[in-house]
Amino acid sequence: MLTRELSSYITQMVVPGWDNTKKVNFQPISGGSINQAFRINFDKGSYFCKVNSATKFPQLFEKECQGLLQINKQGGIKVPQIIHCFEFLEYQVLILEWISTGNKDKDFWERFGKQMAALHHISNEYFGFLDNNYMGSVTQSNEPSLDWNNFFYRSRLQPIISKCFNANLLTQKHVLHFERLLIKLPEVFGEGQLPALVHGDLWSGNFMCNKDSEPVLIDPAISYAHPSVDLGMSTLFGGFNQRFYDSYQYYNPLPLNYKEQWEVANLYPLLIHLFLFGSGYLGQIEQTLYKY
Structure with missing residues (x-):
């Protein structure tokens, strides 16, 4: 529930000195499964606002x-402008520019594929990131590693496997199959992969098309990782046109076994969905896992 005290504070943060006698409207909208989200309507424009507990998911919005800042400074693909990020009482609040949605023109998917390929060309000396972050509501380790296969298993699969096992969502048999997969990872991903800047949670709900028919990325879970992290996840829930992949392939050619790489990379988001939403995702995990 958005309290009067919090809404007043948010209003003053967005427009300092705002006359409280003037109308401002907090319109509840969809903002994911864990946040309260609002469109804040002023007489001169709108903003997007997310609110959550400051203690349940510490520094989620930070x-x-x-x-968002890391993607934005590359200059290749758009993200919402950050207006404010702050804590007030027991709340954390993120205020972003309001993105008005538009129609996808005939070049949208080609443009999107090209821009994602450019993002993945941004490299780094290690896999991981300067700080840990979140994948949805699950904490995500970004401890630096010089080897993708090691990073993927130790910082991605292993922590969420443990969470699922402790919640009785995976059995010891599953854990043993994951240990076998660890041995096979160099055959799947090869050696020498350079770290690539990835969005990290690239499903159809985490991009928008603005009024100028430009892709806009939202809700990142970034790290320097393998490109298959983004490309694989884009296939999980649909919503991406084949022209996106064709364009990406033109600017960043894929290996012959890219579908296998995507399938293995998708074990991570599927495990997170298993942990958050239950056993309905187990069959898809087993389908990939039992191949190894």
Whole structure:
């Protein structure tokens, strides 16, 4: 529930000195499964606002801002402008520019594929990131590693496997199959992969098309990782046109076994969905896991 005290404070943060006798409207909208989200309507424009507990998911919005800033400074693909990120009483609040949605023109998907390829060309000396962050509501380790296969298993799969096992969502048999997969990872991903800047949570709900028919990325879970992290996840829940992949392939050619790489990379988001939403995702995990 958005209290009067909090709404008043948010209003003053967005427009300092705002006359409280003037109308401002907090319109509840969809903002994901864990946040309250609002469109704040002033007489001169709108903003997007997310509110959450400051203690349940510590620094959730600070980490999101880190991701948005990291993507934005590359200059290749758009993200919302950060207006404010702050804590007030027991709340954390993120205020972003309001993105008006538009129609996808005939070049949208080609443009999107090209821009994602450019993002993935941004490299780093290690896999990981300067700080840990979140994948949805699950904490995500970004401890630096010089080897992708090691990073993927130790900082991605292993922590969420433990969470799922402790919640009785995975059995010891599953854990043993994951240990076998660890041995096979160099055959799947090869050696020498350079770290690539990835969005980290690239499903159809985490991009928008603005009024100028430009892709806009939202809700990042960034790290320097393998490009298959983004490309694989883009296939999980649909919503991406084949022209996106064709364009990406033109600017950043994929390996012959890219579908296998995407399938293995998708074990991570599927495990997170298993942990958050239950056993409905187990069959898809087993389908990949039992191949190894």
